[in-house]
Amino acid sequence: MGISQKELGVRLGMEEGTASARMNHYEKGRHTPDYLTLKRIAAELNVPVAYFFCESEIMAELMVKLESMDDEEIKAILTQLESN
Amino acid sequence: MGISQKELGVRLGMEEGTASARMNHYEKGRHTPDYLTLKRIAAELNVPVAYFFCESEIMAELMVKLESMDDEEIKAILTQLESN
Numbered sequence: 428m429g430i431s432q433k434e435l436g437v438r439l440g441m442e443e444g445t446a447s448a449r450m451n452h453y454e455k456g457r458h459t460p461d462y463l464t465l466k467r468i469a470a471e472l473n474v475p476v477a478y479f480f481c482e483s484e485i486m487a488e489l490m491v492k493l494e495s496m497d498d499e500e501i502k503a504i505l506t507q508l509e510s511n
Numbered sequence: 512m513g514i515s516q517k518e519l520g521v522r523l524g525m526e527e528g529t530a531s532a533r534m535n536h537y538e539k540g541r542h543t544p545d546y547l548t549l550k551r552i553a554a555e556l557n558v559p560v561a562y563f564f565c566e567s568e569i570m571a572e573l574m575v576k577l578e579s580m581d582d583e584e585i586k587a588i589l590t591q592l593e594s595n
Contacts, residue, residue, distance in 0.1 A: 480561040
């Protein structure tokens with residue numbers, strides 16, 4: 428994704444001195460960011476919040492693709508999958 | 512989903528007396544459960560953790576369907592969507 432944990436943390440308004448450590452806690456799962464922080468991180472990285480909670484890389488990739496689609500297109504995929 | 516907030520909280524090991532209030536805080540977004548609690552709630556409700564963070568009902572429905580699929584099937588969907 429091309430930006431450092433520290434840079435991401437600073438963009439979210441964290442103090443320079445603690446940004447890296449705080450973001451590292453999140454990444455390692457020691458702390459779970461609250462929902463608003465998750466939304467801001469997701470917006471900075473241009474991914475949906477659900478992306479962070481996908482259990483596999485391929486699902487996370489699909490989530491990013493689905494994020495660009497509207498509800499009608501999502502519904503069409505669901506209908507197709509349910510008819511298989 | 513057919514079970515009360517209190518019942519869900521108790522199944523997760525919360526005290527009967529505080530289960531309902533605690534689960535209500537989560538639902539209203541006042542508190543964000545830590546990841547392990549999210550995973551246990553998801554397992555109880557038989558949905559993926561990402562389900563809780565989907566921005567629309569239809570996306571959440573699709574997440575449940577995708578959860579039953581393996582990586583190869585997910586990859587096939589992504590490939591098809593990228594070829595559109």
